[in-house]
Amino acid sequence: MSRRSQWKQVANGMLGDVSKARSVEERENVPEKACGFCKNFSENAYASDGRGYCRKLKVGSDIKVTPPVYVMEGQASLTVLFNSDGAGCEYFNRQDLIDTDGNEVNDPSYRRVQRQMEKAIK
Amino acid sequence: MKCTECSHEAGVSSFRYLYNARIDAPITLRQCPQCQAWLAVDEMAGEARQRVDAGEAPWGKSAGIEGLAEDAR
Amino acid sequence: MSTCAECRSFFLREDEPGQGDCVRRVVDPRQAFYQSKPVREDNDASGCESFQKK
Amino acid sequence: MVAEPAQDQSVQELEDKQEWWWVAEKKRSKRLDYLRKSVWKKGALGGNYAPGIKLDLECATLFTDMWKFWKYDPIMMRRAKAIAHVLDNKTIFITDHSQLVGYFGSLPNTIMWRVDGASMVNEEAYNEPGIMPEPENESLQKVAELNDYWAGQTAVDKVARILDPEDAVKFLSGAIGWGAPSSAYGYSGKDYEYLFAGRRGFEDIIEEINAAVENAEDKTVGVPGPEILDIYDRLQNWDAMILVLEAGIRHARRYARLARTMAENMETDEKRREELLKIAETCERVPARAPRNLQESLQYDHFIQIFARTEAHEGAWPARPDYYHGPYYDKDVNVDKTLTKEEALDLVGEFMIRAYEVGGFAPRWAREGLQGITGTWVWTLGGVNKDGSDACNDLTVAFLQAARLVRVSNPTFGFRWHPKVKDEVLRECFECIRHGLGYPSMRNDPLLIQNAMHWHGHPLEEARTWVHQACMSPCPTTKHGVQPMRMASATANCAKMVEYALHNGYDHVVGMQMGPETGDAAKFHDFEELFQAWVKQMEWLTSLLVRTVNLGRYKDPEFFGRPFLSGMSERSVESGLDVVSPVGDRGNCWVTAFTWVENIDSLAAVKKLVFDDKKYTMEQLLSALKANWDGYEEMRLDFVNNAPKWGNDDDYVDDIMLRCLRETARHSRVMKCPSGNSWPILPENVSGNIHYASIVGALPNGRRCGDALYDGGISPGPGLDKKGPSAVLKSCGKIDHVSDGRAFLLNQRLSPTQLAGEKGYQLWKAYIRTWADLGLDHVQFNMVSDETLRAAQKDPEKYSEVIVRVAGYSAHFVDISRKTQDNIIQRTVQGI
């Protein structure tokens, strides 16, 4: 894969899907095993709208298909959303959420997108 | 390391690291993963010294460095 | 049907026929102010909560 | 709500206790008191908006409706029509007791939403709890619809699509840079020389445009040829400018109408009725025609700011109010005597409050990096005239006095100090600092003028018109000097340079290969190898950001378009080009260097303890860093305490600072902006040191991932400047503030008790003279005691008005996150 096409794939994960039209339901829905509840989720420092990285899986992985595709080696991380469904991912590792009020400043390993999280923890 | 509040025991690094009271002192603030209390930790000894008051400010989550490491100048 | 022209908050514009300003006093938790919004005189005001007959 | 002061205490008692916020409350007029307390604070508390602040859906909807309707128009025209629609139809308001009007949202408590800027930001708006107007469900539905419509066609979406995908991913990781590469979120300078010095109103500008159009049309109906082809586009742009300027005039007249309606139908108080009629008269005059008095002049300026912000989310507020409004103050107060000093002070105070009120929705990274404020409204005071004579006037003094009465955290002032500043003016500056405002920051005028000439080739007379374009960087307010679009995205998280040099370009926090592979640091034999790796990372990081910004600027007229700002620019009125087009712009770019000094202290620590003393090996150091220093505390303290630190007048580490700066300056001249000019660096932080605390990994200066970074610019690490303020200034003075970079931020905390009374002023004055002699370009002060700050942490209600200097701006102490508060307290108090 050329350098450009490889990075293009990551860029699409960051920009393409997220920017496409989504309904209120799609935005609000938080699956039981959402990626955002996983210890491996790292929220993007640039956007606090729920997009982030998986710290385990690299680009090329796909946890939506069965069986999931896991790519562990590579230059760039897999981009996922807070409310991507991680049910099928064998690396899902739930963590206790703290600092759920969003007042504290950035800590990407712990900060999660506010609205969905507040709904989910209630 | 042992939490002074709930006695949860685990390695220092499994206590969530918050920040240093002062960069030039061995006291840091960490959070107990079990009871979420904020602890002043002696990094040299790997021991939790005391619970740290999180303050009353509504956004004052990472509070409580008052008096810690005050003579570490 | 009641129209904006019949409301106490309506002030007809001299320079634009049929146009007016809806001017109301508002007191929010911090400050008091007058607000203005352009409306047409024949605007349907039946759904307007602030409607007050002249 | 502001807590009540102790009513039984006299001003003198409060002054003795240095409770300046209560002093201000007692001293200011009833009008200012009302206006100051009634204003809605738009800056976020730490990360979240204050209760009651709502997203402005009205303007976003109006804008989108018209944008959809005119979908076949060229972008400038389409935007102009959408803006005009907003200005003609949004709700406007006049607050009780106010004399100046204009807000860019529809109600006092709303934050404007730049819906066409970036779909990422739009998604954040959707996700932000608490800011949806009631009923929430309906608002959410509305926001979702707007987001769906704008997804993929906002300005930043368009730029991101054409960026190199590797650059895009790395930039958007948030690890290395900040800001957005579009004038949708820029800092626009204003051509004040054209507007104010030129005494032009919008009608005058429209006339000039019409003349230009006539001239151009002669060609488009004349001899065919390639040279006339781009005139067709320019004609569209000119039309767009006129359209939006006319909308501005109409918008002001809506206020005039409202004020008259209030005066004639509602107001019973005779005095207030007169004021309302004065407002009406003012808004009938400006912006259509040039102002005739102080109120008109201030109102004109405010309208310009509001319209520019209706067009784009401007993150800064470059202004030089004493210089441009001074003649009107002089005329009204000193010559015609139509205003008393007190009345003028009310206007000036309200002018600041109206700016304080302005705030748009900002994404979380921006709120975290600019805690407590909505943008860097740094207004420029003092300085020199074009002929080099002292430009300070009575209005300079009035602004400094008004600042102490209204005590807002935004705008703040940067004062252009020069040797000819009169003692009475300098005393006013000092009073502001002594009252704990944290501003004005002091800027070294002769030096910065020289700097502007050195880096960007501004001619002397133009360089002398400079204003702060954001927190720090000077920019002329002239036809070719003014920079219409400075993008924050050339803001580098510099600590990553040394982090990547140590980890072969790999980012352990983000989990990506970010920088170039500069070699396994464990195998470095000497300091030179490490330093060369650092140089490569520095070049890579700054180049990536500059590429992004350059492309954003180049494509902005195509992707965004600024008809209003173009109408404010002599260059655009003359040429018919979008003002953001680099053509005819001399260039005034800079790379903001966040978290810079970490590089210096880290490199010095490695040099000393690994390569010179050989106390540790590189392997040991890398293991400790990988473990985030966990289990290596003794070694960590060694790296903190036994390695030389910047700011102690120690050549060992100061020389490393100079080497790093000079390598960067060399690279600055290689990188070019779209106008072909250089990209010098400018170390400063705002509160990015907190935002980046968890994004920068462990470093050899002894910090762990999670610790606040240093407070920025060239300020030494908090508590690490052990030799006192003179050593700090000496270290900083080794930097060539002309050729090593664009400007250098320095924070100092001074002890309030030492600066009490006349002797305090004398001490400060001697300090400032020395600061200037040593050739520094900037210094700003925090002068609030630890005790007060600690008390404010415990009892925020009671201390809600305490202001502190963060970095490059001031904020109310209670509005910033606890981590930032602690970081400020830890800054060494100097001068005890």
Added chain:
Amino acid sequence: MGNACLITEIQRFAINDGPGFRTNVFLKGCPLKCAWCHNPETIDAKAQIYWKKRLCVQCGACMEACPTEAIQPPIDPVLAQSEGVDYYKIDLARCNHSMQCAAVCPYGALEITGKLLTVKEILDEVESDLPFYKNSGGGMTLSGGEPTAHPDFAEKLLAGAKARGLHTCLDTNGYCSWEVLEKLLAYTDIVLFDLKHTDPEKHKQWTGVDNALIMKNLARLTQTGVEIWVRIPVVPGFNDSIEDHKAAVEFLNGLPGKIRRVDLLPYHNWCQDKYGWLGLDWPLGRVEAMEPSLLEIPKEFYEMSGLKTTIGGSGFEEAN
């Protein structure tokens, strides 16, 4: 002798010890034992060890390193730090000042005070604040301890400073032979002269020495024409009564020559940590610091008698 001396601190940006911004050089060793001394580490002429108990975690590394077994065995750190405890890390009677303990302490809890520095080393550091002196009329202040206790070194240092064009202040208690003082005057622009008490008994009781020599030296000094700032540390129970001030005013106005000004320095106890670090008990430390405003009335009293007087001795009182 005289080329190097033990220095406890070179304090830059000092603003209360002579005009303008100054660099204070603190020499170690003083013949007086003032009960209120604010710099107890400067009394002893030898290098000493600070033990900062709040930094000490009782790891025991110092005990292993000490060649004379002068280190107390570790106890519970909480106990060691508790109020009123008499535990002190070093058995001062056995300590031979090998400084091994300070060298090995990983916590920085043991620290040496007193560093041997040469005239050149000191002046190089002092000179680095030249731009500050230039803008404020500042310079070097030689302090202590007692500079006149090191006559040769003090002379070389002051002479060296003058040779480099620096303004100099000599901060002295006046307890030395006239010859020493005279020798130093040649290189001194301003003498900061401590006046503690006019009563010989009380003086002896609180400082350990008689004041006759001091008062004689001050009188003689006023005849030389050198600029003199008399500094009175006002200590509760010692010299803060109106009678004490009256006596001081009388004495000062009875001097054969003029003094430039009087600085009333309110007593404070901020230095009590240092006593603790040295293992010394400091009875006066329990006396609360004096509010500077309490000296407003005495100040007026001095001024009414024609003496220009300040509280706190700021170097910027007379700046322009």
